[in-house]
Amino acid sequence: MKLTYLGTGAAEGWPALFCNCKNCREASRLGGRNIRTRSQTLVNHDLLLDLPPDTYYHKLMSGLDFSAVKYLFVTHWHMDHFYPQELTVRGSVYSHRMASRDLDIYCAAGTKALFDQVSWEANKETLETLHFHILTPFEPVTAGDYTVTPLPGNHMHELKNGQPFIYLIEQAGRRVLYAHDTGIFYPEVWDFLGKCGHIGLVSLDGTCGASKVGPKGGHMGLPDDREVRARLIEMGACDSTTRFVLNHFSHNDGLLYDQMIREAGPDFTVSYDGMEIEC
Ligand SMILES: [Zn+2]
């Protein structure tokens, strides 16, 4: 599988829209890999993870054909992962000669409810091409030649409105664990990961930079990522061939790209907008 990290920032982006903090000003000054748009990752050319408000910008920057995406898996309903109005300009008079007429969308019921609030803006022809599938934790779904298992993310359930998911994506004997947004995993997720087979790439929540978050924060920082990595290796789900990628960085606790590389060391690949990685 090939993963393209189109956006690698947390909710407000980095630099953040309305922010003048030191980290944002420095990111603006340095540019390059310090500029982080909202999180979105493409698997191969046809499976998309999340639909943030920066999706259109990602199309501009990457030159990718987003009409070729057949499967959209949404991690959760936070704005930086799901901006449902963008779907109202798919198909109909808005998009011609699309590579795939239909789009299968996999998410929690609360995430679909957000789309339902804006679906009145969509033409009938558009709505006919969007097929929602409501996911249940631990119940795998088949999407083309992918098998995707939604696992409950440890991410702000108290905010109500839908189950956050992290995803185990399998294709042709390869496995990717995409874990955004989440804190350290729940016990039942560890149990599942202990039996799922070898994972080739683990994409971990790096929201909090070098700070330790612990099990109740809903995100992770480097000490938490190290803990998760060590445990996955110890239980045999991962080994020295597994790539560990950090993603979803925030200006609040975050380190600029070069600082993050130094802090993370050789055990982790620090993502940046536009990064491609094979698994
Ligand atoms: Zn997020």
Ligand SMILES: [Zn+2]
């Ligand atoms: Zn800032």
Ligand SMILES: [Zn+2]
């Ligand atoms: Zn979130």
